[in-house]
C-alpha cells in the first residue's frame with residue numbers, strides 16, 4: 001500500500017475455491033494503481049497485486065493447476081496518477097506493465113481521444129505483445145492511413161500445468177464515440193468474419209472470451225450463441241467490465257461470465273473444474289463443469305489471508321519495487337498537494353438527489369452558478385446542464401487534493417452553449433434528457449449520460465451496496481469482534497453482491513447500505529429574473545452532452561444544429577472544481 005494509506009480492519013472471510021483453471025481479473029481500473037488512499041478496504045496498490053499474483057502462481061504450481069491473469073480495459077482516465085501528467089499516463093503505462101498479464105483488451109476510455117488510442121497502440125500493445133487481443137478493433141496508422149488490427153484477433157495457447165488448449169478472444173462493446181484513428185467493428189459483424197469462424201472451429205478445451213463489455217449487454221450474448229452453436233459442450237469463460245459492478249452471469253451450465261467492479265477496488269477470482277481435455281480428433285463431449293467466483297476486496301489483510309502469508313512474508317521484491325515506483329510518481333506529480341478542506345462527505349449515489357449530501361446538488365447549487373459565467377453575457381439568464389456520468393467519485397470530508405480533482409472528474413470536456421434560446425424551448429430539454437426514449441436514436445441511448453452503475457435497467461445499484469460511512473472512519477470508531485458464540489459481529493460496510501450464483505460472492509462479509517438512483521443530467525438556473533420566467537436563456541452544457549442536446553431541442557420546437565453551438569467557458573469541469581475549492585474551502589484541515 002502507498003505511504004499514508006489507511007490500514008484495513010479484518011472482516012469475516014469467505015475462502016477462494018481453486019479449480020483446474022483459475023483466474024485473477026481486473027477491469028475499469030481507471031488509473032487507480034496506487035489504490036484508495038481514503039478507503040482502507042481498497043487500499044492495496046498495484047505492487048501488492050503483483051506480490052499477490054506471484055504467490056498465487058506459486059500456489060497453482062504446487063497444486064498442479066493453472067492460474068491466468070486477465071485485464072479487460074479502461075485502464076486510463078479517472079485518477080491523478082494517469083490524468084495529471086503531461087503526456088497523460090507518463091508513469092502509469094510503465095507501472096501497469098510490471099504485472100504479468102495473460103490476456104488483455106481495450107476499453108472505451110482507451111478510445112475517446114486520438115492521443116490515448118495512439119499511446120495504447122505504441123505502448124501497451126507492444127508491452128503485452130503476445131497477450132493483447134483486439135477481435136473487433138482496428139487502428140489507423142498516422143503515417144500511412146492504413147487500417148490495421150490494433151492487436152492480434154485471437155490467441156491460442158496451452159496452459160502451463162494442466163496442458164489445456166485455450167482459444168482466447170478479446171472484444172470491445174459496440175462503442176461509437178471512438179476517436180477517428182480507431183475503428184470499432186460491430187460485434188455482430190465480427191462474428192461473421194472468416195478468422196472468427198476459423199477460431200471457433202479450433203476445438204479447444206476452453207474458450208476464453210475477454211471483453212470490455214457489460215455482462216448484461218447484448219454483445220456477450222451474441223458471442224455466446226455463435227460459439228455454443230458450433231461447440232455444444234466446450235466450457236466458455238467470459239471476463240467483462242464497463243458497468244463498474246461486481247457481477248456473474250450464467251449463460252448455460254458450461255458458460256459463465258464475471259465482472260470485477262471498478263477503480264481497483266476488486267480483484268475478481270474465477271475457477272473452473274471438470275474441464276475435459278480433448279484428444280486429437282475428439283468431438284466435443286458432454287462434461288460436468290463447475291464454475292466458482294469470488295470478488296476480492298483489494299486490501300492487504302485480504303491478500304495476506306488468501307495467500308496464507310503475513311506482513312513480513314507477503315511483499316515480494318518485485319511488488320515492493322512497484323509500490324515504490326508508484327510512490328515516486330505520486331510525489332513527482334504532487335498528487336497530495338492540498339487545495340482545500342472538504343467540510344463534509346458528498347456522494348455520487350450513496351445519498352439521495354437532491355439533498356445536502358449529494359455531490360450533484362453541490363455542483364448545481366454552488367459550483368456551477370458561481371463558476372460558469374462569461375463576462376460579456378453575465379447578465380443574461382442561463383441554464384447549465386451537466387450529465388451525472390461526468391462525475392466519477394465521491395468527495396470525503398477532509399483534505400481535497402490535486403488527486404481528488406481527477407478522481408471526481410477526469411474528463412477533458414468543456415462548456416459550450418447556444419445563445420438566446422427561447423425559455424419555452426430550453427426548459428423542456430432537461431426532462432427529455434432524463435426520460436430518454438424515442439427522441440434519441442438507438443446509438444444515442446440517454447442512459448450513457450449517467451454513471452455506469454446505472455447502465456443496466458432494473459439492475460439497481462442498491463443491490464451492490466457500499467458503506468454508509470467512509471471506511472476510514474469506520475476503522476477509527478469501531479473494532480472488529482470475532483465471529484463466534486452468540487455475538488453478532490460488527491461488520492465493516494462494503495459490497496454485498498447478488499449475482500446469478502447467489503449472494504456469497506464477496507470475499508469479505510460486509511454490512512450493506514442503500515444506493516440511490518441519480519438522474520441522467522442536472523441543471524442550474526442562473527441569473528433568472530426574481531419573478532416570472534426569462535424570454536430567452538443561454539443554454540449551456542458540458543460538451544459531452546451535445547449529441548443529445550440538439551435532438552432534444554428539435555423535439556422541443558427549437559431548430560438548432562451543431563453550427564449554432566459556441567464555446568461558453570474554455571475550461572474543463574476538473575479546472576472549474578479545482579478553482580472553486582481553492583476559493584471556497586481554503587482552510588487547512
Ligand SMILES: O=c1ccn([C@@H]2O[C@H](COP(=O)(O)O)[C@@H](O)[C@H]2O)c(=O)[nH]1
Nearest residue numbers: 108242389390411448449450451452544
Ligand atoms: O468524456 C466523457 C466520457 C464519459 N463520460 C461518462 O462516463 C460514462 C462511461 O463510463 P465508463 O467508465 O466507460 O463505463 C459515459 O456513459 C458518460 O456518462 C462523460 O461524462 N464524459
